[in-house]
Amino acid sequence: MIQVKISFQLNGDAVTAEVPDHTTLLEMLREEFELLGVKEGCGHGECGSCTVLVDQKSVNSCLMLAAYVNGRTVQTIEGLAGAQGRLDPLQEAFVKHGAVQCGFCTPGMIMSAKALLAENPNPSRDEIRWGMAGNLCRCTGYVKIVDAVESVCKGGCSCGEGS
Amino acid sequence: MKGFTYHEPNSIGDAVNLLNDNGARASLIAGGTDLVIKMKQGKSEPEHVISLQSIPGINEIKYSGEELRIGSMVTHRAIEQSKIIRDKFSLLADAVDNLGSVQVRNLATIGGNICNGAPSADTVGPLMALDAVLLFEGPEGERSIPITEFFHGPGKTAQAANEILKEIVIHDLPPGSCSRYIKYTRRKAMDLPLLGIALVLVSDGAEDVCKEARIGLTLAAPTPIRATKTEEYVAGKPLRSSAMWDEAGNIAVNESSPRTSFRTTSAYRKKIIQALLPRAAFEAIRRLSEQQRKG
Ligand SMILES: Cc1cc2nc3c(=O)[nH]c(=O)nc-3n(C[C@H](O)[C@H](O)[C@H](O)COP(=O)(O)OP(=O)(O)OC[C@H]3O[C@@H](n4cnc5c(N)ncnc54)[C@H](O)[C@@H]3O)c2cc1C
Ligand code: FES
Ligand code: FES
Numbered sequence: 001m002i003q004v005k006i007s008f009q010l011n012g013d014a015v016t017a018e019v020p021d022h023t024t025l026l027e028m029l030r031e032e033f034e035l036l037g038v039k040e041g042c043g044h045g046e047c048g049s050c051t052v053l054v055d056q057k058s059v060n061s062c063l064m065l066a067a068y069v070n071g072r073t074v075q076t077i078e079g080l081a082g083a084q085g086r087l088d089p090l091q092e093a094f095v096k097h098g099a100v101q102c103g104f105c106t107p108g109m110i111m112s113a114k115a116l117l118a119e120n121p122n123p124s125r126d127e128i129r130w131g132m133a134g135n136l137c138r139c140t141g142y143v144k145i146v147d148a149v150e151s152v153c154k155g156g157c158s159c160g161e162g163s
Numbered sequence: 164m165k166g167f168t169y170h171e172p173n174s175i176g177d178a179v180n181l182l183n184d185n186g187a188r189a190s191l192i193a194g195g196t197d198l199v200i201k202m203k204q205g206k207s208e209p210e211h212v213i214s215l216q217s218i219p220g221i222n223e224i225k226y227s228g229e230e231l232r233i234g235s236m237v238t239h240r241a242i243e244q245s246k247i248i249r250d251k252f253s254l255l256a257d258a259v260d261n262l263g264s265v266q267v268r269n270l271a272t273i274g275g276n277i278c279n280g281a282p283s284a285d286t287v288g289p290l291m292a293l294d295a296v297l298l299f300e301g302p303e304g305e306r307s308i309p310i311t312e313f314f315h316g317p318g319k320t321a322q323a324a325n326e327i328l329k330e331i332v333i334h335d336l337p338p339g340s341c342s343r344y345i346k347y348t349r350r351k352a353m354d355l356p357l358l359g360i361a362l363v364l365v366s367d368g369a370e371d372v373c374k375e376a377r378i379g380l381t382l383a384a385p386t387p388i389r390a391t392k393t394e395e396y397v398a399g400k401p402l403r404s405s406a407m408w409d410e411a412g413n414i415a416v417n418e419s420s421p422r423t424s425f426r427t428t429s430a431y432r433k434k435i436i437q438a439l440l441p442r443a444a445f446e447a448i449r450r451l452s453e454q455q456r457k458g
Pocket of ligand 1: 279284356
């Protein structure tokens with residue numbers, strides 16, 4: 001089988017993998033690196049559960065060939081927490097607002113929200129809905145997800161109720 | 164997905180050679196948002212996949228004041244965020260604002276949207292109305308094809324198997340121009356159009372007469388079309404007359420031949436054309452009024 005060698009930055013570490021040419025980024029992240037927070041829902045770009053950041057931009061890892069990330073940086077939900085496992089403000093907000101039910105969509109939701117807030121630190125509710133239109137949730141009805149994202153304001157502080 | 168050999172050439176010449184050497188067994192990949200799905204579904208099984216991502220010079224948006232040049236590898240997201248496109252070619256910004264999701268737009272390219280040849284491609288109607296010219300590179304060198312002559316049928320285009328789209332060239336619009344693209348969908352987001360209407364109108368300013376109209380319709384016929392009879396009717400007429408635009412809608416219906424597909428029927432597509440053409444026109448004209456107010 002033909003193998004392609006891929007070197008890239010993964011959650012802050014320089015890594016290398018050798019995978020068959022037709023491997024998707026999603027398959028490589030889950031199977032080679034055991035990053036199981038990257039979920040496969042539809043496999044066709046519709047649901048967003050496989051969302052990761054490549055060079056800071058949110059993408060569907062199910063649609064991307066692994067070879068594409070050679071020389072680039074990749075961030076998954078596993079790379080979000082800080083020192084000693086301190087949760088990212090977005091993760092905290094999801095917990096606090098009850099924006100997680102079964103949790104399958106959550107890593108993709110949070111990575112999309114991360115990219116959205118990096119570009120637009122104070123989005124309106126409408127901008128949040130548009131910016132996250134590529135992430136489906138079958139459980140929550142979205143209201144609490146939008147609440148959670150809205151509560152995380154400029155500078156990364158969580159300024160929702162109770163904080 | 165079936166196995167293949169992945170190539171990532173560093174020049175357009177190398178990419179053309181790879182494509183030429185491997186013929187029908189090779190496929191180009193840009194963002195992969197169409198191709199990867201086709202490969203997963205077994206609808207496309209190339210033995211060689213040639214990525215365009217490391218080829219220099221084809222992922223920029225350049226505006227000279229006379230023309231706009233968009234590299235084929237420019238993503239929909241880059242178009243969405245381009246100030247010059249939003250200010251001067253707003254119908255193209257309309258096309259990408261609601262194309263897939265942010266994640267899809269970060270990957271998907273304008274070149275892939277055109278070359279995939281899907282009747283639903285959102286950038287195509289606007290590019291038809293802008294009279295865009297497609298610049299290809301092949302074994303014999305460069306070739307340019309007006310986009311109005313590019314589409315021969317669903318999935319069928321004038322592109323030869325060994326040609327690569329490099330750039331899309333658009334002439335600047337005359338003063339007094341305004342534009343709008345409306346994508347008619349069943350859902351607000353993440354949906355393909357049932358019909359697309361793109362229009363560029365040129366006002367003569369003082370008299371408020373429409374000097375020129377260019378109307379691109381997608382899904383109104385087996386291929387994207389220019390509504391030339393409607394354009395002829397509108398030229399020279401009062402720009403802001405709703406009776407005139409209602410009649411233009413009737414003419415556009417008569418010169419289109421939409422298909423019935425699993426998405427919707429031909430009859431319904433005709434109703435959409437009739438209702439949407441005047442709406443698109445008045446939204447374009449509103450943009451013109453705003454520009455004029457701003458001076
Ligand atoms: C969830 C989802 C939603 C979508 N929603 C929309 C939508 O709303 N509107 C819409 O129009 N599309 C939509 N699409 C389709 C797709 O994203 C677009 O058509 C996109 O622009 C394709 O670009 P790409 O770079 O991903 O193409 P690829 O998949 O890389 O390529 C597509 C085809 O074009 C050929 N090709 C690519 N670049 C070149 C080139 N430079 N020269 C010659 N041939 C080339 C490839 O060989 C291939 O056959 C959607 C897709 C997904 C997955
Ligand atoms: S698994 Fe990638 S979008 Fe659904
Ligand atoms: S929490 Fe179950 S899919 Fe979103």
